[in-house]
Amino acid sequence: MIRIEARSLSRTYGQGPLAVKALDRVSIAVQAGEVVGLLGPSGSGKSTLLTCMGLLDVAEEGEVRIDDQIVAKNGKFHGDPATLRRQRIGFVFQRANLVPFLDVLENVLLPLRLEGSVSRQDRSRVETLLARLDLGDRLRHTPEALSGGQRQRVALARALVARPSVVLADEPTAALDAKRGREAILALRETSREAGAAVVVVTHDSRILDAFDRTIELEDGKLLEPPPGHTALGST
Amino acid sequence: MRLALAELRAHLGRFLGTVAGLVLLFTVVLGMGGIYRGMVADATFLIDSAGDALWLTEEGRRGPFAEASRLPDAIVERARVTPGVTDAVGFRTLTYQFRHQGRELRVTFLSERFPEGGPLRLAPAQGRGLQRARGEIVLDQALRIPLGARLTFADEPFEVVGLLKGGVSSGGDPIALLSEADLERILQTLPAADRGVSGVTEAWSPLAAVVVHAATPQAREQLARIPGVSVWSAGEQRTLLLEGAIDKARRQIGLFRALLVLVSTVLLSLVVFAMTSAKSRELALVKLLGARHRTLIAWVVGQAITMTLAAYGLAVALGFRVFPLFPRRVVLSTQELWAGVLLALLLSLIASAAAVRRALAIPAAEALGG
Ligand SMILES: Nc1ncnc2c1ncn2[C@@H]1O[C@H](COP(=O)(O)OP(=O)(O)O)[C@@H](O)[C@H]1O
Ligand SMILES: [Mg+2]
Numbered sequence: 001m002i003r004i005e006a007r008s009l010s011r012t013y014g015q016g017p018l019a020v021k022a023l024d025r026v027s028i029a030v031q032a033g034e035v036v037g038l039l040g041p042s043g044s045g046k047s048t049l050l051t052c053m054g055l056l057d058v059a060e061e062g063e064v065r066i067d068d069q070i071v072a073k074n075g076k077f078h079g080d081p082a083t084l085r086r087q088r089i090g091f092v093f094q095r096a097n098l099v100p101f102l103d104v105l106e107n108v109l110l111p112l113r114l115e116g117s118v119s120r121q122d123r124s125r126v127e128t129l130l131a132r133l134d135l136g137d138r139l140r141h142t143p144e145a146l147s148g149g150q151r152q153r154v155a156l157a158r159a160l161v162a163r164p165s166v167v168l169a170d171e172p173t174a175a176l177d178a179k180r181g182r183e184a185i186l187a188l189r190e191t192s193r194e195a196g197a198a199v200v201v202v203t204h205d206s207r208i209l210d211a212f213d214r215t216i217e218l219e220d221g222k223l224l225e226p227p228p229g230h231t232a233l234g235s236t
Numbered sequence: 237m238r239l240a241l242a243e244l245r246a247h248l249g250r251f252l253g254t255v256a257g258l259v260l261l262f263t264v265v266l267g268m269g270g271i272y273r274g275m276v277a278d279a280t281f282l283i284d285s286a287g288d289a290l291w292l293t294e295e296g297r298r299g300p301f302a303e304a305s306r307l308p309d310a311i312v313e314r315a316r317v318t319p320g321v322t323d324a325v326g327f328r329t330l331t332y333q334f335r336h337q338g339r340e341l342r343v344t345f346l347s348e349r350f351p352e353g354g355p356l357r358l359a360p361a362q363g364r365g366l367q368r369a370r371g372e373i374v375l376d377q378a379l380r381i382p383l384g385a386r387l388t389f390a391d392e393p394f395e396v397v398g399l400l401k402g403g404v405s406s407g408g409d410p411i412a413l414l415s416e417a418d419l420e421r422i423l424q425t426l427p428a429a430d431r432g433v434s435g436v437t438e439a440w441s442p443l444a445a446v447v448v449h450a451a452t453p454q455a456r457e458q459l460a461r462i463p464g465v466s467v468w469s470a471g472e473q474r475t476l477l478l479e480g481a482i483d484k485a486r487r488q489i490g491l492f493r494a495l496l497v498l499v500s501t502v503l504l505s506l507v508v509f510a511m512t513s514a515k516s517r518e519l520a521l522v523k524l525l526g527a528r529h530r531t532l533i534a535w536v537v538g539q540a541i542t543m544t545l546a547a548y549g550l551a552v553a554l555g556f557r558v559f560p561l562f563p564r565r566v567v568l569s570t571q572e573l574w575a576g577v578l579l580a581l582l583l584s585l586i587a588s589a590a591a592v593r594r595a596l597a598i599p600a601a602e603a604l605g606g
Contacts (some may be wrong), residue, residue: 049602083526097517108237114528
């Protein structure tokens with residue numbers, strides 16, 4: 001089942017001779033449980049693609065569908081993008097981006113609180129998730145008291161807590177050492193797959209390529225054909 | 237609101253500092269209002285104590301409080317026999333200065349009819365009212381002279397038989413009740429007293445006004461026909477008094493309070509704006525996570541309201557403890573205290589306007605940037 005699909009997205013910044021075509025008719029589709037790496041040199045349009053798929057920006061041409069529903073098309077959102085983000089999309093950033101004055105549990109519950117109220121089941125589900133991420137004894141700690149790897153796992157739990165259809169990650173391992181980075185990406189892979197979410201990870205980090213089911217590469221806003229000799233873990 | 241409170245708890249120092257500043261400002265605002273109210277209460281004490289009475293004064297004079305007034309003694313009898321009148325008592329006062337146990341004191345003597353009382357209806361808080369025509373006096377507690385004390389005014393000995401609470405003349409002096417005959421005697425011996433430490437500070441008007449209680453509305457018309465008098469209701473007397481000097485004080489105090497409220501608003505808006513700027517990263521994050529506008533507004537405005545209401549509550553509590561220690565009477569009105577809550581809420585909203593605009597303008601995508 002396709003969770004998120006971009007169809008022929010084009011996004012141009014600026015006008016006239018200074019215009020930059022950040023995305024040029026880019027199409028991708030990601031299945032439930034699939035983890036896709038998005039590669040490409042700096043300035044190739046990776047962040048732009050991620051913000052368009054994450055409904056933080058809208059491409060003037062092409063459409064974005066989530067769970068087969070058109071959510072953006074030809075420069076216009078269909079529906080309220082904030083609501084769609086709240087309900088359908090989880091985000092993971094380069095830095096964990098936790099709220100410093102909320103404890104671990106409240107940081108993870110934040111998307112649920114933004115949506116509405118938090119039930120006892122929600123809370124125990126979160127506790128289980130955090131225990132799986134080796135954070136079971138850190139629920140009442142503030143982010144300050146955690147290591148970088150722990151923080152990134154909290155951010156991961158936050159991205160998954162509202163059971164999103166899609167998880168979008170921008171350089172999630174860039175601030176971690178090799179070991180922590182690997183652990184984080186594997187945790188992301190495992191937990192999102194269980195949740196049935198489609199995952200797109202922007203990365204420069206060649207050490208984690210084997211964690212992706214497949215990779216796609218952008219250059220100058222265009223999608224490249226899969227490189228020869230490309231190997232992936234496969235989906236089983 | 238959860239975010240607002242969690243953040244305040246995390247920045248407790250800034251929160252408490254702001255609240256402390258606002259407490260001081262609000263306490264001064266409340267205190268100034270209370271002082272004005274106390275001024276009005278003091279000034280109108282005598283008028284209010286006479287109850288729903290009619291006041292006869294010298295014709296064309298807005299006396300006896302806003303302006304001097306002088307009537308012939310015969311007017312008291314003339315008023316008493318007017319149809320519809322149930323009671324008429326002369327209103328005679330004398331402001332007097334004397335020395336007691338090394339303290340220089342000012343008092344307003346007021347002649348009191350005894351034992352039935354009048355023209356005012358004052359019941360002593362301690363002791364009793366006048367019972368004899370000579371040598372008894374009822375003083376206000378503010379003079380700090382105890383019950384049973386013996387005093388001498390203008391060579392006349394007096395015993396303090398009763399104490400009033402909150403009895404002040406419109407000029408703010410404590411009042412003393414004595415018999416008309418004693419007041420007359422003090423007046424007679426004044427030249428002798430003048431040579432000593434005591435002295436008259438105001439021209440003696442034999443009869444400043446007549447306080448009349450009437451049973452019928454027609455009585456007022458009848459009284460107005462007495463030659464040489466003007467008739468005022470208690471309400472008109474109050475207005476006459478408050479229109480003068482007190483109204484000016486009210487406007488000055490009002491202006492000053494408005495200024496302080498403005499200062500509070502500016503202080504609060506600076507703090508709220510600074511707090512909003514300091515958390516733009518977190519604001520961008522919750523926007524990216526899909527926060528509704530009302531969540532963001534509640535976060536910013538909630539903090540402003542929390543700080544203002546906490547400060548206001550503390551200011552009221554502080555006021556109740558501190559104002560009684562003031563040399564002037566400070567009167568807090570319940571109605572005004574509640575109006576203050578509304579004003580505090582309004583102030584929070586105004587003070588957070590700029591911060592809210594900023595919070596809503598922060599782009600969600602900012603949270604993506606490394
Ligand atoms: N807000 C913007 N305004 C103008 N140009 C932009 C903006 N964002 C990105 N660009 C340009 O679009 C191109 C793609 O940028 P980006 O998507 O950030 O690439 P990447 O994430 O792969 O480094 C770059 O040339 C960049 O300069
Ligand atoms: Mg980028």
